[in-house]
Amino acid sequence: MNVLFTNIKELIQVREIAVDFLSGKEMNILPTIKNAFLLVENGLISNFGLMENCPKTELKIIDATGRMILPSWCDSHTHLVYAGNRESEFVDRINGISYKEIAGKGGGILNSAKKLQTTSEAVLYSQSKVRLEEIILLGTGAVEIKSGYGLTKSSELKMLRVIKKLKDKYPIEIKATFLGAHAVPVKYKNNKSGYLKMLIDDILPVIKKENLADFIDVFCETDYFSVADTELILEAGLEQGLVGKIHVNQFTAIGGIQAGIKNNVLSVDHLEEMRNEDIEALKNTKTIPVALPSCSYFLNIPYTPARKMIDLGLPLALATDYNPGSAPSGNMNFVVAAACVKMKMTPKEAINAATINGAYAMNLQDKVGSITKGKLANLILTKEINSYNFIPYSFGNPCIEKVFLKGKEIKKI
Ligand code: NIG
Ligand code: FE
Secondary structure (H helix, E strand, C coil): CCEEEEEEEEEECECCCCCCCCEHHHHHCCCEEEEEEEEEECCEEEEEEEHHHCCCCCCCEEECCCEEEEECEEECCCCCCCCCCCHHHHHHHHCCCCHHHHHHCCCCHHHHHHHHHCCCHHHHHHHHHHHHHHHHHCCEEEEEEECCCCCCHHHHHHHHHHHHHHHHHCCCEEEEEEEEECCCCHHHCCCHHHHHHHHHHHHHHHHHHHCCCCEEEEEECCCCECHHHHHHHHHHHHHCCCEEEEEECCCCCCCHHHHHHHCCCCEEEECCCCCHHHHHHHCCCCCEEEECHHHHHHHCCCCCCHHHHHHCCCECEECCCCECCCECCCCHHHHHHHHHHHHCCCHHHHHHHHCHHHHHCCCCCCCCCCECCCCECCEEEEEECCCCCHHHHCCCCCCEEEEEECCEECCCC
């Protein structure tokens, strides 16, 4: 797709020299060009600069007067392939039953697994594609999607095949993660090691053979998977070429971050409960912390201590955690606003965390996350706004006028 955007009020997140990710003070720098043009050729960003240097062209022109352009959101943590919903648990929680109590009674992840196991691949696909289309229109241009609601060989593979089909059919960038170690299914209640063995010996080889996943994930948490379980899965994944990403420190801090770093995980996600030693362990590593403020909001649990982590020099990415239990929303605009309001991140930090740092958390930093020549033209064109601070300020009211994937405008699909 070829198109020239002209008279852009402000072109946001311009990186002439590509960066992998931003840490500490760098996160508060958001380079922009005011009164800019942006040229897209063959779906890629091919040139940009000041309007006074705008090339003459026969290409289709979109006049962006009064409006801004930024790279699409990069949502590095979702579970958007799932069956049905869990709004009755939501009401139970309002009535005072805790998330832990609900899970203990066979609700939570096991409830979603029960639904998914009896849902056909075709129906699972049609439910999931609605969510994918919804987030594309909310400005997301790259997304990671996990398995983990199957918990049997056939249902985990069913989830991964649905993710693969979404990847084949939609222009958005998609990365797939195998999260078999999300919860111990009832059948293995007293045989967790048998479940882990099944994941490693029965499912992983098929995933490898059919190239169904990019990453491997574990829910490292009290009552779910221990640090030793986490290491076992991460090592098995690495052997099959799957890099780790872990759910860790959501409710309790048990040393999972250190185990993840030891196994070179790409990201550690959640981090609502952070000890000083956990922050220290992350310093000067290539592992990126990922905060999920929609989950904190929805479950009424603490927010990741982003301010402290960034002030101590760490990088941070933001993602939605879109899933039926702890964050039934894939809206990155809300995530960016919540990060500013609840985690005291500046709009500059939040936009960096939701674009280039999110891209790094999916190993997609060479393709998306900034306005850089050669990257995909996955773009958000805002409505008329005064400054980019308005994006998180206007929480709940996305200020998006149009979205583009590979330079092509995506209308209601
Ligand atoms: O990332 N923490 C573990 N897994 C999901 C939620 C699971 C669920 O409640 O369905 C999460 O929050
Ligand atoms: Fe999650």
